[in-house]
Structures are given as structure tokens and as C-alpha cells.
Amino acid sequence: MNSIFENLQRLDENIAQICRRCGRKREDVLLIGVTKTRTPQEMNTAISWGITDIGENKVQEIMDKYDQVDPVRWHMIGHLQTNKVKYIIDKVCLIHSVDSVKLAEEINKRAGEKGITAQILIQINAAGEESKFGIDKEGFENLLESITGSCEHIKVKGLMTIAPYDPDPENVRVYFRQVKEYFDQYKEIKNSRMDFEHLSMGMSGDYEVAIEEGATMVRIGSAIFGPRNYNI
Numbered sequence: 001m002n003s004i005f006e007n008l009q010r011l012d013e014n015i016a017q018i019c020r021r022c023g024r025k026r027e028d029v030l031l032i033g034v035t036k037t038r039t040p041q042e043m044n045t046a047i048s049w050g051i052t053d054i055g056e057n058k059v060q061e062i063m064d065k066y067d068q069v070d071p072v073r074w075h076m077i078g079h080l081q082t083n084k085v086k087y088i089i090d091k092v093c094l095i096h097s098v099d100s101v102k103l104a105e106e107i108n109k110r111a112g113e114k115g116i117t118a119q120i121l122i123q124i125n126a127a128g129e130e131s132k133f134g135i136d137k138e139g140f141e142n143l144l145e146s147i148t149g150s151c152e153h154i155k156v157k158g159l160m161t162i163a164p165y166d167p168d169p170e171n172v173r174v175y176f177r178q179v180k181e182y183f184d185q186y187k188e189i190k191n192s193r194m195d196f197e198h199l200s201m202g203m204s205g206d207y208e209v210a211i212e213e214g215a216t217m218v219r220i221g222s223a224i225f226g227p228r229n230y231n232i
């Protein structure tokens, strides 16, 4: 067995165990394999194991690899510039990183042109870190209002957050809990523009805590593919 298979096997068992321990169903947590910097070959190995969803953080990488990768659902998880929305709007099943009215309006326009409804998550910057994208609670409420008011080609499917890096994941539990609270506040409201179903939080270093706090999607790269080497 190669190491990507072994890592996936271990990760899958781990996720199942965490779910059992906190009384959640395994099928309620989707494992998204994060494939930035990985080759199409590595990606196809993960897909042959059974990965159904992959996440990329750069438009360019989606464009470069899209035709070389076996059928799979693509997620845009990184910061998205408005001028690049048009390249991926009909390639990805979910955009996790919507954090401004301007970006939402561009997504709405491009989705309309393609005759599709764009499924998006709003990215919350729970820790208020200046170096991170995402918006605070007030910005989130304004954004949601403006999408439900005027973006007929968007459906808001939930929230995403990236916790600050901390060697002890216990220290970021508070941020996951906060975002889960926002999620719960809005998940009862269902209409044509919003239907909160997904809570995307947790990466290689903190997915255990994220699942305990209610994540429905975890975005995991290095625990599957090994450490990233950005120089290649």
C-alpha cells in the first residue's frame, strides 16, 4: 500500500472514532482532500482510494489540473479575486471563501450568465486576525442581507473558518464554537437564497477539535499527502 492510501486509511478511521466519541454520524462529516501543490497523479491516487471531494486554494491550480484529474467534486477554499471568478464558476461545486459584497456580486453575475446557482459559504475570521481573509460577525450579517436581497443566482449553504495556527488545537476550540453558534442561529432560516447545511472547519492540525465542535466538512492536506514543498 502506498503512503497516501495509508494516510487516508488512518485519517478515515480517526474521523470515524472522533464521530463515535462525540455521538455524531460518520456520514455527517465530509473529508475534503486539499490538493494545493499536489500533482494530478497524487490526486488521482487519493480519488482511487475513495476521496470524492477535493479543495484547492488557487484558481490557477484548478485551471491547470482540472482536465488531468479523474471525476471528483472541486471546492474553492482559498481567497478568490473577483476578476478570476469567471474561470471557476462552473468548475467548482462550492466556494468556501466568500467574504465581501463585491465578490458575492461578481459570483452572482457569472452564475447568472451560466444559468446556474452558485453554492457558497461565507468565510468568518473568528479570531479577528489581520493576516487572514474572512469577515467578522457584523460584516457577515450585512453580507448575508445583501446576498438574500439581490443575488438571485447564489445560495448560501453555510459558513467556513480557518483557525489561527496554534500547536495546541485546544486553544482554537473557542473560535470553532463561536462560528458554530453563528451557524446555528441561521440554520433554521431556509429560503431560495439560503439553506445552511455546511460548516467547513478543521485542517490537519485541528480537525479533531473542529469535528467535536460541529464541523460538517474538514479540509485536510498534509495529513493525507505529507508536508508541502512550495519550491517544487
Ligand SMILES: *Cc1c(COP(=O)(O)O)cnc(C)c1O
Residues within 6 Å of the ligand: 034, 036, 057, 077, 078, 162, 202, 203, 204, 205, 219, 220, 221, 222, 223
Ligand atoms: C491548505 C489549506 C488547508 C489544509 O491544510 P493542511 O494543514 O495541509 O491540512 C485547509 N484549508 C485551507 C483554506 C487551506 O488553504
